Amino acid sequence: MTGNPKSFEGFCPKFSKTLGASGLAVVLTPGLAFACALPPSVILTLPTGHYITAAALTVALTALMGVAAHRLPMMEPRLVRERRLLLPGTLVSYLSFLIFLALVFVGLYGERDPMHNLMTLVFWTGVWIVVPLGSMLLGNLWRPLNPWAGPVRIARTLLGRTGGIGLERLGHWPAVAGYAGFVWFQMVSLYPDDPAVLAQVAVAYWGVIFVLAVLEGEDWLSQGEFLTVLFGFIAKVAPIWHETAGKRARLMRGWPGTQVLSMPPLSPSAVVFVSLALAALTFDGLAETFWWQALIGENPLEPTGRSAVMWENTGGLLAVWVLTLGLILGSIILGRRIGGGFQTGPVMLSFLAIAAGYHAAHYLVMLLTAGQYTLAALNDPLMTGDSWLGLPPFFVSFGFLTDPRVMPVIYGLQFAAILGAHLLAVLLGLKLAGQGARPLAHLPMTLLMVGYTVLGLWLLSTARSG
Amino acid sequence: MTRGLLHPTRRGLLMAGGAGFLTAALPGYVGAQAAPIKIGFQLHRTGIGAAYGRWYERTAQAALKAINDAGGIAGRPVEILFEDDATDPKRGSEVVDKLTQSDGCDLVMGTLFSHVVMGSAPRAGELKVPYLVCSEGYHVASGALNRWTLQPGITDVRAQISTMAPWVAANLGKKVTMVFPDYAFGHDHRDFFTAAIQAQGGEVVAQIAVPPTETSFTRYFPQIPAETEVLYHVMVGPAVLTFVKELGEFYGTGAKPALFGFIDSLEAVDTATPGLEFLEGSHFWEAHPRVKAADAGEHEGHYRTAVGVDDNGASVSDAKDVSTYSHMFSTWETLYFIKQAMEASGYSGPGDRQKLVEAMEATTDLPYGIERPQGAKRFNGKTHQVFGSQHISQVQGGRLVKVHTTTIDEGLYEDAVDYTTMSF
Numbered sequence: 001m002t003g004n005p006k007s008f009e010g011f012c013p014k015f016s017k018t019l020g021a022s023g024l025a026v027v028l029t030p031g032l033a034f035a036c037a038l039p040p041s042v043i044l045t046l047p048t049g050h051y052i053t054a055a056a057l058t059v060a061l062t063a064l065m066g067v068a069a070h071r072l073p074m075m076e077p078r079l080v081r082e083r084r085l086l087l088p089g090t091l092v093s094y095l096s097f098l099i100f101l102a103l104v105f106v107g108l109y110g111e112r113d114p115m116h117n118l119m120t121l122v123f124w125t126g127v128w129i130v131v132p133l134g135s136m137l138l139g140n141l142w143r144p145l146n147p148w149a150g151p152v153r154i155a156r157t158l159l160g161r162t163g164g165i166g167l168e169r170l171g172h173w174p175a176v177a178g179y180a181g182f183v184w185f186q187m188v189s190l191y192p193d194d195p196a197v198l199a200q201v202a203v204a205y206w207g208v209i210f211v212l213a214v215l216e217g218e219d220w221l222s223q224g225e226f227l228t229v230l231f232g233f234i235a236k237v238a239p240i241w242h243e244t245a246g247k248r249a250r251l252m253r254g255w256p257g258t259q260v261l262s263m264p265p266l267s268p269s270a271v272v273f274v275s276l277a278l279a280a281l282t283f284d285g286l287a288e289t290f291w292w293q294a295l296i297g298e299n300p301l302e303p304t305g306r307s308a309v310m311w312e313n314t315g316g317l318l319a320v321w322v323l324t325l326g327l328i329l330g331s332i333i334l335g336r337r338i339g340g341g342f343q344t345g346p347v348m349l350s351f352l353a354i355a356a357g358y359h360a361a362h363y364l365v366m367l368l369t370a371g372q373y374t375l376a377a378l379n380d381p382l383m384t385g386d387s388w389l390g391l392p393p394f395f396v397s398f399g400f401l402t403d404p405r406v407m408p409v410i411y412g413l414q415f416a417a418i419l420g421a422h423l424l425a426v427l428l429g430l431k432l433a434g435q436g437a438r439p440l441a442h443l444p445m446t447l448l449m450v451g452y453t454v455l456g457l458w459l460l461s462t463a464r465s466g
Numbered sequence: 467m468t469r470g471l472l473h474p475t476r477r478g479l480l481m482a483g484g485a486g487f488l489t490a491a492l493p494g495y496v497g498a499q500a501a502p503i504k505i506g507f508q509l510h511r512t513g514i515g516a517a518y519g520r521w522y523e524r525t526a527q528a529a530l531k532a533i534n535d536a537g538g539i540a541g542r543p544v545e546i547l548f549e550d551d552a553t554d555p556k557r558g559s560e561v562v563d564k565l566t567q568s569d570g571c572d573l574v575m576g577t578l579f580s581h582v583v584m585g586s587a588p589r590a591g592e593l594k595v596p597y598l599v600c601s602e603g604y605h606v607a608s609g610a611l612n613r614w615t616l617q618p619g620i621t622d623v624r625a626q627i628s629t630m631a632p633w634v635a636a637n638l639g640k641k642v643t644m645v646f647p648d649y650a651f652g653h654d655h656r657d658f659f660t661a662a663i664q665a666q667g668g669e670v671v672a673q674i675a676v677p678p679t680e681t682s683f684t685r686y687f688p689q690i691p692a693e694t695e696v697l698y699h700v701m702v703g704p705a706v707l708t709f710v711k712e713l714g715e716f717y718g719t720g721a722k723p724a725l726f727g728f729i730d731s732l733e734a735v736d737t738a739t740p741g742l743e744f745l746e747g748s749h750f751w752e753a754h755p756r757v758k759a760a761d762a763g764e765h766e767g768h769y770r771t772a773v774g775v776d777d778n779g780a781s782v783s784d785a786k787d788v789s790t791y792s793h794m795f796s797t798w799e800t801l802y803f804i805k806q807a808m809e810a811s812g813y814s815g816p817g818d819r820q821k822l823v824e825a826m827e828a829t830t831d832l833p834y835g836i837e838r839p840q841g842a843k844r845f846n847g848k849t850h851q852v853f854g855s856q857h858i859s860q861v862q863g864g865r866l867v868k869v870h871t872t873t874i875d876e877g878l879y880e881d882a883v884d885y886t887t888m889s890f
Contacts, residue, residue, distance in 0.1 A: 040735055041704035113548040115511055190557055193512050294679045299649050301678040301703045303514055304581055305554025399786025404740050463681045463704045
């Protein structure tokens with residue numbers, strides 16, 4: 001009666017195939033009607049095109065002025081204070097490990113609703129958003145909090161084990177593999193929020209890393225474990241940070257990015273890792289856009305769910321990764337050819353700023369929404385009406401998502417994070433390009449930065465089905 | 467102490483580690499009430515349906531509390547097991563499976579999105595478990611599903627759309643232009659309303675189908691014929707604010723047709739949101755008026771209090787957090803329908819599932835009460851679909867004010883299926 005086989009097939013290829021084969025497509029078409037659940041977007045009514053143009057010009061002008069001026073701001077680390085370590089890292093990490101075990105237990109045996117289960121909530125809002133955001137401001141919070149270092153140190157002490165098995169020779173490749181698997185789990189697989197699945201995946205991953213780190217030594221974590229690598233990288237933009245040496249801890253400060261300048265050049269595997277970080281954030285945004293939905297034949301107003309698009313999204317993720325790596329390396333190589341300087345390892349460090357800025361901008365809204373569930377669950381973890389955090393009972397509330405006063409502010413924060421990240425990246429690129437780089441050498445990278453700024457802001461301002 | 471921590475001995479580490487493992491492995495708590503009725507809830511917690519899922523869960527929790535506070539079902543306490551389907555049909559089917567086979571639920575309910583219903587209902591049929599959907603799709607009454615799938619808590623889109631035509635023709639005009647998204651949801655509106663307005667002596671003078679990927683609409687407005695008296699719009703999605711804004715710019719302050727829409731466009735959105743001023747004076751279909759009507763029934767207030775919703779349909783804790791008021795009552799009413807059928811059939815456990823469905827099919831009149839805050843209903847056991855009143859509200863001062871209520875009879879249509887003749 002309401003059948004429109006063409007649109008039906010276009011939007012629901014899987015159903016169409018199944019039902020069409022049984023001759024039921026026309027009969028069932030009316031069943032596939034339900035209004036869209038997406039809230040109207042305040043952002044779509046803003047003149048975002050103007051903002052994006054202004055941001056692109058700002059990035060371009062900054063690069064031009066930086067090249068022309070031959071003078072860049074000094075970025076030196078400064079000591080704030082030095083004191084003894086208050087808590088040994090082993091103890092903090094071991095406590096973190098015990099909390100991890102408790103979360104796994106909650107994931108396996110607790111509430112099935114992911115928004116009431118602390119395994120899902122603490123991982124996706126705490127570990128995945130609060131820790132990196134905190135690290136961008138306060139330095140690497142993951143270093144003390146990671147649940148491996150303590151247990152690994154303890155296990156190696158108990159086993160009397162020293163030395164390694166040569167994993168170090170693999171560079172960052174194990175972390176690349178782990179991160180790629182994680183990104184697929186997060187963005188393509190069907191069950192990233194399922195508490196039990198998440199707990200099983202987490203405990204399996206923890207076990208593999210634990211064994212490898214016990215064999216190789218805990219220092220290997222910083223090049224073989226992807227969370228440690230990723231959070232360690234994006235914490236390098238922090239304006240304050242801790243440095244520990246033996247039993248002493250030094251609180252340092254400096255302009256964002258100061259730490260990046262003192263890093264050794266990135267190895268080829270680390271370059272690939274950084275490109276994956278950028279590609280993952282880009283694709284996570286891209287996959288929700290109407291543009292991508294149309295490209296893979298999904299109706300963005302009524303997408304059929306992840307199960308229908310696993311191959312398309314796997315392909316898209318890989319394509320974006322290859323494209324990201326190709327464009328970055330292409331810009332660096334082209335710059336080197338036409339103007340000298342521009343060694344890949346050092347220049348690639350400038351992209352750490354973008355990875356950090358994108359992570360902050362991309363997950364800000366998720367923090368403000370899912371974060372409420374986390375607070376509610378932490379406040380009353382047993383769902384008995386308790387108030388462990390002293391918060392009054394509250395309903396999780398998403399009213400701000402359609403508030404035309406609040407959403408522009410949130411967009412403004414995201415805009416600032418993206419623009420700030422690119423300006424910092426341009427600045428770092430100028431410093432890291434090397435003495436031999438002539439002004440012309442910066443042209444390809446500047447164009448890439450401008451393009452990336454436009455893409456990042458477009459992803460935040462275009463119509464999305466999610 | 468500090469020295470011990472900084473320089474632990476092997477023995478100390480072993481003891482500390484062991485203690486840690488023991489602490490972490492302590493089970494939380496075990497202990498449930500004896501023989502509760504377990505209802506599996508297929509929840510759109512994540513994915514495209516999450517905005518609705520949040521309110522479906524909240525309403526179901528409120529109904530659960532009300533039912534348990536009043537003694538449960540046949541004296542037994544009731545539990546709801548919420549399981550996320552990520553608004554995905556494949557996971558939906560798995561959720562039905564898990565809730566039924568692993569968790570031992572007596573039945574499964576709560577699904578909203580039609581594609582998840584379509585993906586899950588066959589599995590419910592195979593498992594022979596009652597599957598009560600809250601999706602307002604025509605799929606149940608159209609005959610596309612099975613003996614185990616019922617929709618007792620919300621009317622279907624065919625009834626909703628058809629009942630609007632008499633009032634529109636009598637009050638707004640008979641020459642209608644329809645603007646709708648070009649997919650199944652829009653096509654239902656196009657087909658059902660076009661037929662219904664013709665039956666009223668009216669006509670649809672233009673049907674403007676907008677591709678779902680469109681985010682700017684200015685170029686479609688010149689297609690609206692000048693003779694149009696009523697502009698029927700059912701745009702949905704993130705670009706709705708843009709649609710209203712551009713429509714306002716198109717007509718300016720000059721003459722414009724009367725606007726009639728479906729609240730689906732603005733479900734969970736404050737109608738006083740800046741940018742929606744052009745909708746002032748226009749009319750919307752609502753299943754359940756979000757702003758408490760002056761003549762609201764005696765149970766309306768109690769229902770709102772139980773769910774935590776104020777007189778404007780927003781959360782009591784955040785006036786900006788507008789609920790999915792025209793849909794979420796379906797979970798409340800479905801739970802009470804389950805209670806009624808279980809008590810009528812003497813349901814004692816999964817072995818009585820067939821008896822339970824037969825009791826549901828035997829249900830007809832469902833009078834107004836706290837069990838049905840949206841209004842009285844009539845269940846059609848043959849088509850497994852419930853029928854009820856619809857409402858029309860006008861935007862007055864940025865608020866939706868109810869101006870008309872249809873009768874149940876206006877929404878009835880000829881049966882397309884008789885599920886009772888199908889085998890279990």
